[in-house]
Amino acid sequence: MTEGMVAKGLQDVVVDDTWICKIIGDVGKLYYYGYSIHDLAEKCSYEEVVFLLLKGKLPNKTELEQVTGDLKQARGLPKEVTDVIRGAPKGSIPMDVLRTAASALALTDAKPNDDSPEGRYRKAIRMVALFPEIVAADYRLRRGEQPVAANPKLNHAANFLYLLHGKEPGADAARTMDVALVLHAEHDFNASTFTARVIAATMSDMYSAITGAVGALKGPLHGGANEGVIKTLLEIGEPAKIKPWLTEKFKEKNFRLMGFGHRVYKTLDPRAIVLKKYSKKTGEERGTTKWYEMSNEIEGMMKGREKPLYPNVDFYSASTYFMMGLPPEIYTPIFAVARVVGWCAHVIEQQTHNRLIRPAAEYHGEIDKPFVEIGAR
Numbered sequence: 001m002t003e004g005m006v007a008k009g010l011q012d013v014v015v016d017d018t019w020i021c022k023i024i025g026d027v028g029k030l031y032y033y034g035y036s037i038h039d040l041a042e043k044c045s046y047e048e049v050v051f052l053l054l055k056g057k058l059p060n061k062t063e064l065e066q067v068t069g070d071l072k073q074a075r076g077l078p079k080e081v082t083d084v085i086r087g088a089p090k091g092s093i094p095m096d097v098l099r100t101a102a103s104a105l106a107l108t109d110a111k112p113n114d115d116s117p118e119g120r121y122r123k124a125i126r127m128v129a130l131f132p133e134i135v136a137a138d139y140r141l142r143r144g145e146q147p148v149a150a151n152p153k154l155n156h157a158a159n160f161l162y163l164l165h166g167k168e169p170g171a172d173a174a175r176t177m178d179v180a181l182v183l184h185a186e187h188d189f190n191a192s193t194f195t196a197r198v199i200a201a202t203m204s205d206m207y208s209a210i211t212g213a214v215g216a217l218k219g220p221l222h223g224g225a226n227e228g229v230i231k232t233l234l235e236i237g238e239p240a241k242i243k244p245w246l247t248e249k250f251k252e253k254n255f256r257l258m259g260f261g262h263r264v265y266k267t268l269d270p271r272a273i274v275l276k277k278y279s280k281k282t283g284e285e286r287g288t289t290k291w292y293e294m295s296n297e298i299e300g301m302m303k304g305r306e307k308p309l310y311p312n313v314d315f316y317s318a319s320t321y322f323m324m325g326l327p328p329e330i331y332t333p334i335f336a337v338a339r340v341v342g343w344c345a346h347v348i349e350q351q352t353h354n355r356l357i358r359p360a361a362e363y364h365g366e367i368d369k370p371f372v373e374i375g376a377r
């Protein structure tokens, strides 16, 4: 067999059944448990989506109160985990701190290996509740500020902004964050989710699976792209420089424009359509639409190429967060704050219908070589 005959990057390989999420890449559709992402983004809170992903149905009012209460109950970062964050050397990468703190959460759980249905739900809720606290504690500590305690009056998204800034966010910012969290909550067998499922399939614990997923999300070809997008926009700097900048960059071999292209979507990512609206709206609210307009212009140019490229979820989230006053280094951690629930849902699904994930590889080396003793090599 020659090298080209393997399923490189597992493209189009169907590796398992799932009931959680469906993407129809040709027409840009995305569903969580059958519900369109557009309906969920416009009509649901993140808490409703947490319930949907963990329980497989939208909550009624009582169930929503229950899950909201469970999330609030699970707030409060253990001192040991805050100490891990405090102990991170100056200049540590926020995703490295999040990965380490996510792992440390297992050490502060009295029953990290409880795989009863209640145990799995409790651990998932705990991680969903504590990821914002980890990200915000690290954010504040690296700015020389002390972490603040969660605000029991606020929902998940508003509380996250409160934890970051130490003051209650305005309604627009809170709603924008809520929508961003809903849009990023789940995306079938993407790289980080598949990583989580591979770890879960060994019947290792949920914390290990989520820690691995954070590591996978960090990469610039996955969740790290949103930070790359804003760096690109800042480097270009102004609308007049877009065309020459892109022309020069596309001459470079292997150049990748961050926030464009997708393994599954062959057209506009539906999440980018929603975030584009929020990028514009946030820019208008903040009195500067420059980053939105530049993004829009880049989108138009990329669509008009001989081989068109379309924006993915990371493209318009970057300008939205930037205009909300959030610094680039926490864009990928924000993605993790949202996606942790999707990872947990997949860990539960994997372990409920489990088979060890152990693919094969096409070996290209020799075999049965004569062994040479060390002195004769």
Ligand SMILES: CC(C)(COP(=O)(O)OP(=O)(O)OC[C@H]1O[C@@H](n2cnc3c(N)ncnc32)[C@H](O)[C@@H]1OP(=O)(O)O)[C@@H](O)C(=O)NCCC(=O)NCCS
Pocket (backbone or CB within 6 Å): 009, 220, 221, 222, 223, 225, 255, 256, 257, 258, 259, 260, 261, 262, 263, 264, 309, 312, 313, 314
């Ligand atoms: C997401 C991504 C990794 C998908 O990669 P993939 O499915 O393996 O697609 P490929 O790398 O095979 O790319 C297919 C073609 O499109 C081009 N392409 C894809 N994304 C591109 C990008 N962002 N910039 C420039 N060219 C791109 C590739 O160069 C390749 O061209 P070729 O056929 O002439 O060689 C890729 O689109 C990418 O690197 N995007 C930028 C990072 C990003 O935004 N990631 C977030 C994803 S949500």
